[in-house]
Amino acid sequence: MSDWREQAQQLWERADGLEPGEAKVRLLEEAVRLADAHSDTSMGYMLRDALIDAATFGGFPDKALVAFAWCRGQQKKDPKRFDPEGMLWKQKWVVGRIKEFPHITRKQISDALNDMEQCFAAADAGRRSVLKLRYGAAREMGDTAEAERLWAAWLETPRDHLTDCRACELDDELDHHVDRGEWELALRKARPILEGRQGCAEIPHLTYGTLLYPLFKLDDLKQARELHRRGYPMVAKNREFLATVGEHLEFLALTDNLSRGLTLLEKHLGWALEHPSYRDRFTFYTAAAFLLERVLAEGGRDVVSLRLPKSFPDYRADCGYEVKTLHTWVHGQASDIAARFDRRNGTDRFARLLARNQVLASEVRPFTIDSTQ
Amino acid sequence: MDHRFQVSLRGVIDLLSHHLYSSPGVYVRELLQNATDAIRARQLLEPGHTGTVRLELMEKQDGSPPTLLFSDDGVGLTEEEIHRFLATIGESSKREVLAARRNDFIGQFGIGLLSCFMVCDELLVVTRSARGDGRTLEWRGRHDGTYAVRESEHPLDRPGTQVFLMSRPDTTEWFTPERLRHLARHYGGLLPFPVQLTAGGRTERLNPDGPPWRHEYESVSERRKALLAYGRDVFGTDFIDCIPLRSTAGDVDGVAFVLPASPHFNARQKHRVYLKHMLLSESAENLLPEWAFFVKCVVNANALRPTASRESFYEDESLALAREALGQCLRKYLVELAHEDPRALQRLIALHGLSVKALALDDDDFYRLVVNWLPFETSLGVMTLADYRRAHPVVRYTPTLDGFRQVARVAGAQGLCIINAAYTHDAALLEKLPQVVPDAQVERFSAADLPQSFEELTLDEREAVFPLVRMAERVLAPFRCGVVVKKFFPAEVPTLYSADAEGTFRRDAERARDESDDLYAGVLEGMMAAAGGDQAQLCFNLHNPVVRRLAAVADRELLKLSVEMLYVQALLLGHHPLNAQEMALLNQGLLGLISAQLGDGGGEGNEGGGGSGSRGFH
Numbered sequence: 001m002s003d004w005r006e007q008a009q010q011l012w013e014r015a016d017g018l019e020p021g022e023a024k025v026r027l028l029e030e031a032v033r034l035a036d037a038h039s040d041t042s043m044g045y046m047l048r049d050a051l052i053d054a055a056t057f058g059g060f061p062d063k064a065l066v067a068f069a070w071c072r073g074q075q076k077k078d079p080k081r082f083d084p085e086g087m088l089w090k091q092k093w094v095v096g097r098i099k100e101f102p103h104i105t106r107k108q109i110s111d112a113l114n115d116m117e118q119c120f121a122a123a124d125a126g127r128r129s130v131l132k133l134r135y136g137a138a139r140e141m142g143d144t145a146e147a148e149r150l151w152a153a154w155l156e157t158p159r160d161h162l163t164d165c166r167a168c169e170l171d172d173e174l175d176h177h178v179d180r181g182e183w184e185l186a187l188r189k190a191r192p193i194l195e196g197r198q199g200c201a202e203i204p205h206l207t208y209g210t211l212l213y214p215l216f217k218l219d220d221l222k223q224a225r226e227l228h229r230r231g232y233p234m235v236a237k238n239r240e241f242l243a244t245v246g247e248h249l250e251f252l253a254l255t256d257n258l259s260r261g262l263t264l265l266e267k268h269l270g271w272a273l274e275h276p277s278y279r280d281r282f283t284f285y286t287a288a289a290f291l292l293e294r295v296l297a298e299g300g301r302d303v304v305s306l307r308l309p310k311s312f313p314d315y316r317a318d319c320g321y322e323v324k325t326l327h328t329w330v331h332g333q334a335s336d337i338a339a340r341f342d343r344r345n346g347t348d349r350f351a352r353l354l355a356r357n358q359v360l361a362s363e364v365r366p367f368t369i370d371s372t373q
Numbered sequence: 374m375d376h377r378f379q380v381s382l383r384g385v386i387d388l389l390s391h392h393l394y395s396s397p398g399v400y401v402r403e404l405l406q407n408a409t410d411a412i413r414a415r416q417l418l419e420p421g422h423t424g425t426v427r428l429e430l431m432e433k434q435d436g437s438p439p440t441l442l443f444s445d446d447g448v449g450l451t452e453e454e455i456h457r458f459l460a461t462i463g464e465s466s467k468r469e470v471l472a473a474r475r476n477d478f479i480g481q482f483g484i485g486l487l488s489c490f491m492v493c494d495e496l497l498v499v500t501r502s503a504r505g506d507g508r509t510l511e512w513r514g515r516h517d518g519t520y521a522v523r524e525s526e527h528p529l530d531r532p533g534t535q536v537f538l539m540s541r542p543d544t545t546e547w548f549t550p551e552r553l554r555h556l557a558r559h560y561g562g563l564l565p566f567p568v569q570l571t572a573g574g575r576t577e578r579l580n581p582d583g584p585p586w587r588h589e590y591e592s593v594s595e596r597r598k599a600l601l602a603y604g605r606d607v608f609g610t611d612f613i614d615c616i617p618l619r620s621t622a623g624d625v626d627g628v629a630f631v632l633p634a635s636p637h638f639n640a641r642q643k644h645r646v647y648l649k650h651m652l653l654s655e656s657a658e659n660l661l662p663e664w665a666f667f668v669k670c671v672v673n674a675n676a677l678r679p680t681a682s683r684e685s686f687y688e689d690e691s692l693a694l695a696r697e698a699l700g701q702c703l704r705k706y707l708v709e710l711a712h713e714d715p716r717a718l719q720r721l722i723a724l725h726g727l728s729v730k731a732l733a734l735d736d737d738d739f740y741r742l743v744v745n746w747l748p749f750e751t752s753l754g755v756m757t758l759a760d761y762r763r764a765h766p767v768v769r770y771t772p773t774l775d776g777f778r779q780v781a782r783v784a785g786a787q788g789l790c791i792i793n794a795a796y797t798h799d800a801a802l803l804e805k806l807p808q809v810v811p812d813a814q815v816e817r818f819s820a821a822d823l824p825q826s827f828e829e830l831t832l833d834e835r836e837a838v839f840p841l842v843r844m845a846e847r848v849l850a851p852f853r854c855g856v857v858v859k860k861f862f863p864a865e866v867p868t869l870y871s872a873d874a875e876g877t878f879r880r881d882a883e884r885a886r887d888e889s890d891d892l893y894a895g896v897l898e899g900m901m902a903a904a905g906g907d908q909a910q911l912c913f914n915l916h917n918p919v920v921r922r923l924a925a926v927a928d929r930e931l932l933k934l935s936v937e938m939l940y941v942q943a944l945l946l947g948h949h950p951l952n953a954q955e956m957a958l959l960n961q962g963l964l965g966l967i968s969a970q971l972g973d974g975g976g977e978g979n980e981g982g983g984g985s986g987s988r989g990f991h
Contacts, residue, residue, distance in 0.1 A: 011774075023797060029881065030775045036884060036950030062900065063878070066885045069897055073889035098896070103903035108896050115892055230688070307808055 020058040059239035062276035100279035102340035126160035142347030183214035209244035246283035256366035270309035285334035292327035401556040403485035411447020438540035449502040458483035503532035620698035627672025664731035786862035820871030827859035870943035875906025
């Protein structure tokens, strides 16, 4: 019965040649099922190791979590055969995103962080990685004071062999400054990334999106436009970047590029409809709601033509959508998700993030994106 | 020597050789660049001036290291310009300065000369400016940083620059005629003025007359032949076709060669690019749109900015526009093929389908043109979309290979044609069809849709299988699996298990939960509780003889056991790994069936109950 092994190997090789994304994840899942069907634990472990990467960088954090949970079980049962140390990097990815599912409780999040801290300590790694994740969790769950404390603790702790690359850490640092409205500081810190001196698989893709609003606030619309033009194509083909697409969408609405914005909306709504990260869905829907508010505010147009996917609940074959109804729907999605997160977190961070749209509405400043010289 | 630079030239040369240059051989490139710049500057002053670059290798009789004389009849340098290039060298310990100065003629001149110190310890530059007072000046510099400038005792009779390089004993390998010929051709092969090499008393011209794609040819086929030969020469590959390239933005022209084999998926091709006819890079990647990975090209650009490392072009507006224009050239080629030689297009699709598909996804007009020629794998064999749509009004596809495997055999047996759209771009291409071709109908298909195409039971049959349905429902409820009975082909297939994407994910999560620790098992429970999706379904096939007999079995225990086994078998046939609960079912079930076969006297474990036709051994 070596036939199935060959088949699994082929699936793996095919996946290997693909860019991150759904196709790659599906191939590896299929290979994993083959290994499971033949109770080959070693093969199942190796393939899941690859699947965690593909799912993490292809926009399927739920699948990364499931694959990791299985591997974690094997590590506990037989740590000699399945060394937990080899998977610490991936544990970091998985634990870092666990807060993005509103159905995971606060206790489970904190247990997962504690578990990770123990694993890292056992491998003689420093605390910097776990502190960054604790900071991220506190920030996302709206524990402002705790986040402040952890921010300082994170950056004081020395780097070690399991710390994220400089570019990733820098990108995460920017969020903190953007939260605090420190636009210039954010830009200054981002310089090594903007000048191309630092980067990795997801940087500068994420950074360009993060800096759109700071640049808008600093009235450097030319550079913002440049980052939009360069950054959007980097994120347009991988649903892992749904939230960053949302940032571009918000920027387009802020600069009154409504037609371009609607094109982004129709193109990426399909991702949002089934995206496992409710956090990313929230960013996208919130930006989409803002965009549609702008279309309504512009007036004179009750219906827009959009090629929305069939999976959209109010899908219309004639492609004509009433702006008001559509707005109600996306806004409803955003506020449902906000309510779920806030209920779980016991804070009002997401309600406040949603309310930010009203501030944005007062800041709109038209600026042309399209240039056809 | 009269002067000394304030910086250690050794340090600068180390910096250059470690960070800027890949090999000492680039000194030839730098000198060619200087000569080219000088000739261009002179052409501006004196339109019609042709310009010539001469390399003269002077080998010594006594076997001591040779000297290379590198000369041009360009614009030459004035005394003031000499001092400016010296200043550049003085500042050259800063990397940023190096990068910035490269873009101006004098700065580049100094940096270019510095590179010569990778292969020699002493340099002599003799120059007469076309703009100056007619004096000939010379600069003699040493690697230790000392130098002298004075009026030359051997005045030049025409403007131009001569550089004498005295080889070091350890670098003579860079001063052989073969090396020089190779290097000068490599970097300056496309220069539009003569580059000559004199060695051993012979003078030869090293470059043809400008880029081969600008030559006039007798006929189209001559042109094609010549360019393909050029492609083979440059890349060592027998290409199948060549495509002219032209962009006003960036002032780019060149030729693209169609690869004879499919490249590794999405592998960005490395192109050979020239900047103002000097080789810039053999591995530029950012020149063509992403979809265009079916060609390798050679281009010259006159108005694109190189990156500091000079390995590719700087990512700016001009490059974006040039990329767009070059993409249009390739698109035009494909469009012409579609109109004039559809068979050639089909061959191209067979070889480079991914490129064609990627372009079709981004470009509606192109999509309309080629979509019908695209081949798809279906449950009834491979066919083009045109053939498919002629026979089947609704296009049905499965987005995953797993999904296709689960339906292909049964669908094929019902005459249902389902496309396997698991290959890259296929699903997206099919989903685009109704947007571009208004009357087209396209549907996603999964195993769950199969029963709709199956034959319904008659009223009598419905009554007859009712006990089986009730029992099966009760048995499978804990597995979140519903039950139907229909009639379908092939008759050998007793049951068909189907689950949607959520259902399949739930099964994966269940297995992970069974294996994991308390912490993650709890997390996964939370995930599963929140997940949606329809329940799975087991469809019994009444055409199957075993299922027919089963419907008539009165023994409830045997019925239960059989249903459980058919369920597990359906899972295994559909490549669904079993969870712990299902594994237990399989193990107990097998024992139960053996026990049933053994009959009452078989032993103490008699859960199976007395089956029909027991042939126990006593």
